[in-house]
Amino acid sequence: MHPKNTGEEALPNLKLIADREIEAILISHAHQDHIGTLPVVMRRFPSARVFMTEATAEVGSVLLHNSVNVMTRQREEIGEASYPLFTHRETDRASERWRWCPVRQRISIAGERAPRRERNALMFEFFDAGHVLGSTGILLRAEGKTVFYTGDVNFDDQTIMEAAIFPEEKIDVLIMECTRGDHAKPVDWTRAGEERRLAEALGAAFERGACVLIPVFALGKTQEMLAMLHKFRRQRLLPEFPIYIGGLSSKFTDIYDRRAHMTRRQLPRLQLMREVAPFILNDETVRDAPLRGGRGYVLSSGMMIPKTLSNVFARRLIENQEHSVFFVGYANPESPAGLLRNTGTGGEVALDPDKPAQRIRCNIEQFQFSAHATREALIDYAKKLSPGKIVLVHGDPPAVEWMRATLSAELPGSEVIVPVPGTEMEL
Ligand SMILES: [Zn+2]
Numbered sequence: 001m002h003p004k005n006t007g008e009e010a011l012p013n014l015k016l017i018a019d020r021e022i023e024a025i026l027i028s029h030a031h032q033d034h035i036g037t038l039p040v041v042m043r044r045f046p047s048a049r050v051f052m053t054e055a056t057a058e059v060g061s062v063l064l065h066n067s068v069n070v071m072t073r074q075r076e077e078i079g080e081a082s083y084p085l086f087t088h089r090e091t092d093r094a095s096e097r098w099r100w101c102p103v104r105q106r107i108s109i110a111g112e113r114a115p116r117r118e119r120n121a122l123m124f125e126f127f128d129a130g131h132v133l134g135s136t137g138i139l140l141r142a143e144g145k146t147v148f149y150t151g152d153v154n155f156d157d158q159t160i161m162e163a164a165i166f167p168e169e170k171i172d173v174l175i176m177e178c179t180r181g182d183h184a185k186p187v188d189w190t191r192a193g194e195e196r197r198l199a200e201a202l203g204a205a206f207e208r209g210a211c212v213l214i215p216v217f218a219l220g221k222t223q224e225m226l227a228m229l230h231k232f233r234r235q236r237l238l239p240e241f242p243i244y245i246g247g248l249s250s251k252f253t254d255i256y257d258r259r260a261h262m263t264r265r266q267l268p269r270l271q272l273m274r275e276v277a278p279f280i281l282n283d284e285t286v287r288d289a290p291l292r293g294g295r296g297y298v299l300s301s302g303m304m305i306p307k308t309l310s311n312v313f314a315r316r317l318i319e320n321q322e323h324s325v326f327f328v329g330y331a332n333p334e335s336p337a338g339l340l341r342n343t344g345t346g347g348e349v350a351l352d353p354d355k356p357a358q359r360i361r362c363n364i365e366q367f368q369f370s371a372h373a374t375r376e377a378l379i380d381y382a383k384k385l386s387p388g389k390i391v392l393v394h395g396d397p398p399a400v401e402w403m404r405a406t407l408s409a410e411l412p413g414s415e416v417i418v419p420v421p422g423t424e425m426e427l
């Protein structure tokens with residue numbers, strides 16, 4: 001699903017494959033841009049089998065039901081007559097048909113555990129991508145050839161997620177994400193150093209009497225931030241302070257907690273809802289929660305899409321110079337979060353096109369805790385595999401262009417392809 005578009009515009013261009021027989025749909029993870037239109041795709045291709053990890057299925061079903069509610073509300077708010085694109089009932093029926101697959105297991109496209117000797121059958125295998133709970137890269141094998149799709153990947157440990165474990169065998173075609181392709185990793189950046197900087201900034205803000213808004217994705221970044229704040233409290237870097245999250249985020253956090261022992265992760269004993277004990281805000285309470293100093297608001301959406309908790313709360317906060325907004329991850333430059341971050345204190349910004357622009361008086365700081373691989377790690381991985389073809393996806397144009405230029409220079413033996421949407425490509 002295209003995260004910035006709405007209605008039919010947000011759907012993949014399914015017309016181009018309308019007359020094809022689709023045998024299987026493989027889902028890398030349960031972020032909106034990767035699973036958000038799955039019930040529509042399943043309706044158009046009713047005989048396709050759908051595969052994902054069990055954790056992705058659990059998270060994905062919550063996410064899609066939430067989307068139905070959001071779209072139903074938006075039908076009026078933004079006058080999108082096609083909404084909701086699917087219903088709760090259809091979501092339930094779709095998710096009953098999903099097949100759960102463990103990582104590191106060869107499975108045939110018919111859904112059977114595949115014996116290794118079947119050399120020509122089309123098989124897939126999920127690999128842990130280290131991005132969010134349940135996330136995978138997907139290896140396809142057929143006719144002695146291999147295609148590997150990274151999905152969204154992180155090659156470094158986060159606070160909860162552990163670094164990806166990806167295949168290092170011979171790969172013929174590598175389909176790779178490029179989210180962070182337009183930013184060099186700062187030479188002196190370390191996760192520990194960045195955590196320290198965040199703890200100090202929070203401490204300074206609270207001392208000033210600020211409340212701090214941290215816009216985050218409901219899935220992944222929320223739980224990573226909660227775990228980080230828990231560490232800060234436990235290490236006595238910060239005193240106890242109230243933390244607020246949204247309802248959807250709390251549902252995903254419950255899933256992280258329930259699956260803590262079944263998942264390859266750090267801090268497997270940490271139960272976020274019980275030990276961090278965040279307060280929960282909804283669409284109503286976010287409008288009148290007092291802007292009181294010493295509180296942390298870890299609210300979604302990460303890009304501060306209009307009408308979401310982080311957007312509504314930010315509009316209440318940004319004209320007050322005593323308060324703070326801390327950015328901790330990726331935001332599309334044209335999204336409200338991107339606009340606020342790039343405009344900065346002193347400028348003017350319209351976070352919601354339906355509302356008047358506002359003067360930014362609050363303090364704004366930026367921290368780097370991305371759930372995506374650095375571009376340096378992506379290049380290293382591509383060099384390790386040295387595949388015949390590299391297909392670059394999932395990046396803003398400058399990010400994709402840097403990756404294309406760098407890979408072309410460093411891997412002259414690989415064909416580097418930036419696919420044009422709607423054009424057929426021979427892998
Ligand atoms: Zn993702």
Ligand SMILES: [Zn+2]
Pocket residue numbers: 031033034152394
């Ligand atoms: Zn993504």
